Amino acid sequence: MIVSKFGGTSVGSYAAMQHSASIVAAEPDRKLVVISATSGTTNDLVALGNSELSYTEREEILMRIEKRHLEIIEQLKDGEEVDKQVRLLLTELRQHLEQIARDKRWKDHLVAFGELLSTRIFTQVLGEAGVEVEWLDARDMMKTDSHFGQADPDLKVIKKKCAKYVQSGKRYLTQGFIGSDIFGNTTTLGRGGSDLSASLFAEAVEADMLEIWTDVAGIYTTDPRVVPAARPIHEITFDEAAELSVFGGKVLHPATLKPAMRGGVKVRVASSSEPNKKGTVIVHEAGDAPVIRALSLRKHQTLLTVKSLDMLHQYGYLAKLFQVLANHKISVDLVSTSEVSVSLTLDTAVSASNKVELTSEVVTELESFCELKIEKDFSLIAMIGNNLNNTAGISGKLFNMLKGYNIRMVCHGSSENNVCFLVNQEDGEEILQLLHKEFIED
Ligand code: ADP
Ligand code: ASP
Ligand code: MG
Numbered sequence: 226m227i228v229s230k231f232g233g234t235s236v237g238s239y240a241a242m243q244h245s246a247s248i249v250a251a252e253p254d255r256k257l258v259v260i261s262a263t264s265g266t267t268n269d270l271v272a273l274g275n276s277e278l279s280y281t282e283r284e285e286i287l288m289r290i291e292k293r294h295l296e297i298i299e300q301l302k303d304g305e306e307v308d309k310q311v312r313l314l315l316t317e318l319r320q321h322l323e324q325i326a327r328d329k330r331w332k333d334h335l336v337a338f339g340e341l342l343s344t345r346i347f348t349q350v351l352g353e354a355g356v357e358v359e360w361l362d363a364r365d366m367m368k369t370d371s372h373f374g375q376a377d378p379d380l381k382v383i384k385k386k387c388a389k390y391v392q393s394g395k396r397y398l399t400q401g402f403i404g405s406d407i408f409g410n411t412t413t414l415g416r417g418g419s420d421l422s423a424s425l426f427a428e429a430v431e432a433d434m435l436e437i438w439t440d441v442a443g444i445y446t447t448d449p450r451v452v453p454a455a456r457p458i459h460e461i462t463f464d465e466a467a468e469l470s471v472f473g474g475k476v477l478h479p480a481t482l483k484p485a486m487r488g489g490v491k492v493r494v495a496s497s498s499e500p501n502k503k504g505t506v507i508v509h510e511a512g513d514a515p516v517i518r519a520l521s522l523r524k525h526q527t528l529l530t531v532k533s534l535d536m537l538h539q540y541g542y543l544a545k546l547f548q549v550l551a552n553h554k555i556s557v558d559l560v561s562t563s564e565v566s567v568s569l570t571l572d573t574a575v576s577a578s579n580k581v582e583l584t585s586e587v588v589t590e591l592e593s594f595c596e597l598k599i600e601k602d603f604s605l606i607a608m609i610g611n612n613l614n615n616t617a618g619i620s621g622k623l624f625n626m627l628k629g630y631n632i633r634m635v636c637h638g639s640s641e642n643n644v645c646f647l648v649n650q651e652d653g654e655e656i657l658q659l660l661h662k663e664f665i666e667d
Contacts, residue, residue, distance in 0.1 A: 262339025
């Protein structure tokens with residue numbers, strides 16, 4: 226059994242949907258298909274959730290969403306029934322906007338319209354390609370806690386629900402990204418969460434393979450949008466791919482690989498517009514283990530420097546600091562300490578699947594026992610590969626290459642799979658290109 230996930234661009238237009246449908250049609254084992262909202266729609270829905278929008282701005286966004294979906298329907302051979310379903314959803318969306326003003330929980334319900342719309346249309350596209358699927362509401366299976374915007378899935382319940390709804394032999398289509406809590410409220414798994422949904426479903430139904438169909442032919446040596454010379458990696462280990470996704474390789478949601486790894490599910494990443502290209506397979510042991518396999522870049526990182534005059538020979542201070550951060554659900558990326566100060570980096574990028582917000586409450590609480598310095602807009606670069614903590618000369622080479630740049634923080638040694646460092650945001654892309662040329666192209 227194969228679980229196949231198609232991202233936003235792979236279902237973003239009628240032509241894209243047709244490509245994706247022909248991929249599903251080509252392999253009868255593709256039994257559970259998971260899709261995202263059409264590309265741009267989740268961003269539009271998030272924008273609609275902003276209570277400060279003027280009436281005209283709101284209408285503009287709504288019209289854009291409507292047009293995007295109705296244009297696809299117009300091209301269907303038999304779009305009458307879907308047209309009704311989609312128009313109904315669009316009406317519900319408008320009604321829902323009235324409710325949102327009253328209750329913040331409804332934001333997840335709002336963004337869920339993207340996946341609800343795309344799956345309705347794609348069911349018909351699949352039908353016209355000769356694939357009969359049953360449409361499933363992912364909220365019946367993807368059970369989560371009530372942490373809206375970033376819900377935590379409950380695997381045990383998901384397994385039970387999948388056993389109830391997914392029968393062997395049949396083919397299904399469902400939504401990525403969305404779920405529901407025990408009260409039945411709609412929840413979402415964080416931006417880019419469809420990859421994670423598909424992986425959880427793959428684990429739950431004990432699939433043999435998880436396929437991530439996207440707009441690039443696999444996992445590349447770095448983001449091909451930033452470094453045009455980047456090339457696809459045909460085979461990568463779970464550890465390397467997990468590091469890459471955690472450190473900003475947007476091609477996979479950072480939590481995607483855990484469920485697949487736990488469930489012993491093979492993973493393949495490939496392009497839905499060029500399905501004949503090899504793509505990437507993620508394996509437990511790869512044929513080669515280069516010291517540097519890939520590079521990643523994450524923008525809009527915040528550097529927090531915490532200083533306490535009491536820290537000299539103090540114990541318990543770090544524990545207290547991390548406890549405050551934990552109480553506010555703030556996850557920390559890099560840490561570097563000296564006797565009197567600690568520097569931490571936080572992922573404050575708006576696009577982050579787990580965006581960190583330094584609220585005034587956290588700042589006040591921290592300031593009650595330490596001096597704080599908050600600096601914004603850095604880029605975090607990670608070099609990902611193997612045996613990095615035991616390979617002589619990596620830091621030397623790196624520092625030598627970057628001597629013209631200001632490196633604010635370096636983490637090397639704690640992981641065998643990565644070396645990462647923080648630089649000024651405006652230097653990030655240039656450094657990435659430089660490192661790619663030196664460590665990967667040459
Ligand atoms: P989807 O909508 O299919 O989930 P995403 O936009 O979320 O697609 O992810 C695919 C994008 O990830 C690519 O278009 C590419 O620009 C970006 N990306 C970042 N890093 C990498 C990488 N190392 N390999 C491939 N793509 C990457
Ligand atoms: N549609 C959601 C988003 O744009 C989930 C996804 O695409 O994976 O974040
Ligand atoms: Mg994605």
